[in-house]
Amino acid sequence: MKTVRFFALICGATLMLAGCDLFLNAPEKDARSGAEYEVWLAKAPHLTVRMELVPGSGTANPPAGLITLPENRPKLEVPFNASFTVNPGFGFVEWRAYRAAAPGVPLGTEVQFKSLNASGTEVEVKILINEEITITPFCAALPTVTDHNLPNATFQRLPTNYPVEIWFNTPIDPESLSFLNTAKPQGTIAITGKADQGMNPTVRDLTDQYDLQKDPAGLWIRLEPVRNGFSLSNYNITLELGTGIRSRDYPLYMVESRALSYGAADGPDLNFPVVDTNLIKGALGLAEGNVFFPGRTISYNSAGRTWPAEYALKSDETGKRTVYLLFDAYKTSAMIKEITITEERVMDIAGRAVTAEILPSPAYPNENLRNADSPLALKYAQEFLKTPFVIAHTVQTVKEGVIRFYIQPRDSFGIGYSYVDANTRGLYVEALLDLPPEPVTGMGGAYNRAAGTITLSWTDPANADLDHIDISWAGGTAKANAGEQRAVLAVMAPGLYNFTLTAVDKGGNRSPVAFSFHADTTIPNPVSNLQGHYDSNSIILSWNNPEGDDEAEKIVISWTGTDNGSATVGLSGTTQSYDISGIAAADRAAYTITVKTANNLKESDGASVTVYPDRTAPSPPHTVTTSYDKGTREIAVSWTDPVDADLQEILLEWGINGGAIAGTQRVSRGQQVYRITGVVSDSQGYMVRAYAVDRAGNQSTGISTTVETEILPSGGSFTVNGPGEKISLSPSPETSVSLSFKKNGSRMYTVSGYDDASSIQWLVDGNPVDGTDKSSTFTVNAQNYFVRDYTLTVMAKSGGRVYSLVAVFTITE
Numbered sequence: 001m002k003t004v005r006f007f008a009l010i011c012g013a014t015l016m017l018a019g020c021d022l023f024l025n026a027p028e029k030d031a032r033s034g035a036e037y038e039v040w041l042a043k044a045p046h047l048t049v050r051m052e053l054v055p056g057s058g059t060a061n062p063p064a065g066l067i068t069l070p071e072n073r074p075k076l077e078v079p080f081n082a083s084f085t086v087n088p089g090f091g092f093v094e095w096r097a098y099r100a101a102a103p104g105v106p107l108g109t110e111v112q113f114k115s116l117n118a119s120g121t122e123v124e125v126k127i128l129i130n131e132e133i134t135i136t137p138f139c140a141a142l143p144t145v146t147d148h149n150l151p152n153a154t155f156q157r158l159p160t161n162y163p164v165e166i167w168f169n170t171p172i173d174p175e176s177l178s179f180l181n182t183a184k185p186q187g188t189i190a191i192t193g194k195a196d197q198g199m200n201p202t203v204r205d206l207t208d209q210y211d212l213q214k215d216p217a218g219l220w221i222r223l224e225p226v227r228n229g230f231s232l233s234n235y236n237i238t239l240e241l242g243t244g245i246r247s248r249d250y251p252l253y254m255v256e257s258r259a260l261s262y263g264a265a266d267g268p269d270l271n272f273p274v275v276d277t278n279l280i281k282g283a284l285g286l287a288e289g290n291v292f293f294p295g296r297t298i299s300y301n302s303a304g305r306t307w308p309a310e311y312a313l314k315s316d317e318t319g320k321r322t323v324y325l326l327f328d329a330y331k332t333s334a335m336i337k338e339i340t341i342t343e344e345r346v347m348d349i350a351g352r353a354v355t356a357e358i359l360p361s362p363a364y365p366n367e368n369l370r371n372a373d374s375p376l377a378l379k380y381a382q383e384f385l386k387t388p389f390v391i392a393h394t395v396q397t398v399k400e401g402v403i404r405f406y407i408q409p410r411d412s413f414g415i416g417y418s419y420v421d422a423n424t425r426g427l428y429v430e431a432l433l434d435l436p437p438e439p440v441t442g443m444g445g446a447y448n449r450a451a452g453t454i455t456l457s458w459t460d461p462a463n464a465d466l467d468h469i470d471i472s473w474a475g476g477t478a479k480a481n482a483g484e485q486r487a488v489l490a491v492m493a494p495g496l497y498n499f500t501l502t503a504v505d506k507g508g509n510r511s512p513v514a515f516s517f518h519a520d521t522t523i524p525n526p527v528s529n530l531q532g533h534y535d536s537n538s539i540i541l542s543w544n545n546p547e548g549d550d551e552a553e554k555i556v557i558s559w560t561g562t563d564n565g566s567a568t569v570g571l572s573g574t575t576q577s578y579d580i581s582g583i584a585a586a587d588r589a590a591y592t593i594t595v596k597t598a599n600n601l602k603e604s605d606g607a608s609v610t611v612y613p614d615r616t617a618p619s620p621p622h623t624v625t626t627s628y629d630k631g632t633r634e635i636a637v638s639w640t641d642p643v644d645a646d647l648q649e650i651l652l653e654w655g656i657n658g659g660a661i662a663g664t665q666r667v668s669r670g671q672q673v674y675r676i677t678g679v680v681s682d683s684q685g686y687m688v689r690a691y692a693v694d695r696a697g698n699q700s701t702g703i704s705t706t707v708e709t710e711i712l713p714s715g716g717s718f719t720v721n722g723p724g725e726k727i728s729l730s731p732s733p734e735t736s737v738s739l740s741f742k743k744n745g746s747r748m749y750t751v752s753g754y755d756d757a758s759s760i761q762w763l764v765d766g767n768p769v770d771g772t773d774k775s776s777t778f779t780v781n782a783q784n785y786f787v788r789d790y791t792l793t794v795m796a797k798s799g800g801r802v803y804s805l806v807a808v809f810t811i812t813e
């Protein structure tokens with residue numbers, strides 16, 4: 001009987017529960033008065049004690065279910081004491097508590113454990129909730145070595161490249177597995193060797209001669225010589241695992257160290273694993289009824305252009321194909337570590353030899369590959385008295401033909417078969433990869449009304465093993481041999497036919513494709529000049545019908561948008577119209593309408609138009625800016641499109657400020673810049689206005705901006721032209737007036753003959769010029785003027801009256 005835990009609950013008097021495979025002793029009843037018992041019963045919690053199987057103990061008959069206190073003692077007073085005894089080979093981890101109604105959810109502070117001894121196996125239990133509670137001491141197996149691949153109690157010496165494998169009973173923390181040497185004194189694995197003769201041979205540290213490999217799951221380690229073991233010759237080697245090796249999942253360590261010893265021979269093992277070519281078998285499955293391939297190779301029937309059906313690989317629901325390989329491989333001094341399967345296509349589907357089509361696949365690690373778990377593997381074991389390696393290999397080759405699967409085992413020394421080795425030794429089986437053919441393409445048809453025949457045509461796929469094309473439809477079937485690529489079907493009335501053309505190869509694989517055909521005269525001509533617009537909840541359509549087309553009998557109209565619909569009307573006249581009513585206006589709404597001519601069997605190509613029942617104007621453009629380039633006489637306009645999803649374009653218009661519109665331009669959405677050319681220099685400047693227009697033609701409010709288009713001289717390089725001395729006076733002068741006005745040089749004008757200097761005033765284009773009052777001279781500063789003509793007026797008193805004299809000067813570049 002395998003051991004399980006023993007534990008005791010102590011409450012007042014000690015209450016012992018002895019655990020065995022299936023039975024527990026009932027607890028004794030405490031002596032209490034009736035009144036004391038009622039008080040105690042009111043405040044004590046229920047308690048259920050669970051006897052659990054210790055993880056990893058391996059007992060075959062663990063206690064089952066819950067062990068509940070007797071009816072006369074359904075509760076325990078709190079706090080109470082509990083204790084248990086840890087079985088040898090196990091370590092205590094922690095006490096746990098659960099609600100009986102929720103056994104999978106550990107409780108926290110609701111149940112408190114106070115240790116009464118150093119190991120924690122005896123505790124005081126305090127329960128703060130009045131419910132039925134399960135408490136259990138959780139234990140786990142202590143780490144220990146369970147197995148290894150070294151000979152036991154024999155004088156066998158192992159090759160110097162022998163990899164030592166050691167297995168543990170529980171997952172080990174990989175951080176606790178390291179070599180013990182001067183660089184790492186806390187290491188847990190020591191490897192030493194003795195090679196000297198005599199009573200006290202010298203012990204040498206050999207850790208630098210080994211490579212440590214760790215199982216990702218923490219269940220084994222591999223100590224493999226790193227230099228083919230040459231320096232280990234004739235050593236007696238000791239491997240020691242220390243007590244610092246720790247469980248991966250719990251704070252538990254190996255109780256005692258473990259030492260393993262073996263002797264290294266004179267050199268490495270370089271022999272190949274043994275594979276019996278006569279015991280290599282292939283199959284399409286492993287279930288009852290599956291059989292082995294009858295031979296190792298496949299022969300092609302050239303006369304019948306066929307292959308043996310029993311070799312053809314089958315496809316699963318996902319399109320993958322699997323070949324099952326069964327064989328025996330072994331080595332007396334090592335283990336089979338992995339097996340590689342190399343694929344080679346040796347013939348195409350037409351039986352022609354091919355070369356250099358080799359496809360290696362990843363190696364299969366030897367993890368439970370040797371088994372007789374399936375009916376076919378069991379049959380192998382019974383027939384050959386050997387438990388086979390069984391590999392379910394997914395075929396990687398994608399070209400059809402004969403595929404050879406080479407079996408290449410590799411041992412734990414790294415010695416194994418290459419593709420060339422396996423080929424030379426005949427370590428393979430063959431299977432047939434027969435894929436469905438490609439479907440036919442380029443289907444077409446022609447109908448002969450008088451003969452009542454349909455001629456179908458198509459292009460055969462290029463598959464070398466194509467046998468024929470099956471044709472089927474609701475009224476019958478037909479067949480065409482490979483290469484014919486046409487079939488004439490008789491007694492075919494006018495109408496719509498849904499044909500299925502199936503390519504069939506020599507192996508019976510089928511690839512169907514559908515083809516619809518109207519058995520009728522020519523297709524009617526389509527309508528033309530289709531127009532559409534929206535008005536008053538209706539889309540108004542108009543079009544031109546084809547002239548002189550006897551095949552067109554009716555008009556088929558369909559539309560998609562917020563609502564979908566269709567209508568059929570009779571064909572009438574050369575021009576025709578139709579109203580789709582009940583279409584409500586909506587922002588960004590769009591309808592696509594298709595109009596076709598048709599008869600009872602065929603429809604023409606469709607003419608389409610898109611109409612937008614949208615009456616919502618878009619947002620105006622943002623950030624409209626302008627700048628004038630005097631060199632090119634162009635206005636650069638930029639803006640930011642509004643975010644409206646149905647924005648189609650920006651409309652620009654421009655002209656002299658205060659004047660008529662001189663030009664317009666529509667700019668597609670996203671462009672956001674435009675240059676206005678041919679701008680006329682004008683003192684009034686230009687106005688530019690931008691509108692957003694959506695696809696329905698709705699136009700936003702305009703955003704206007706102005707830009708100065710007169711040209712200032714570039715500075716210094718200009719002339720001032722005056723009218724000479726010919727000055728008129730206003731009003732008409734009297735004889736006593738001596739006022740005169742003349743131009744001195746290119747920029748200065750002078751007035752003389754005035755009575756009072758304080759009466760002098762200079763004006764340009766009727767506007768007073770600051771800083772020039774009371775001065776007899778006026779100097780034109782061309783930097784302040786644009787290139788054009790200006791009227792210069794001087795006003796001054798003469799003969800008791802104020803007169804004005806006028807001249808014209810011109811600014812030029």
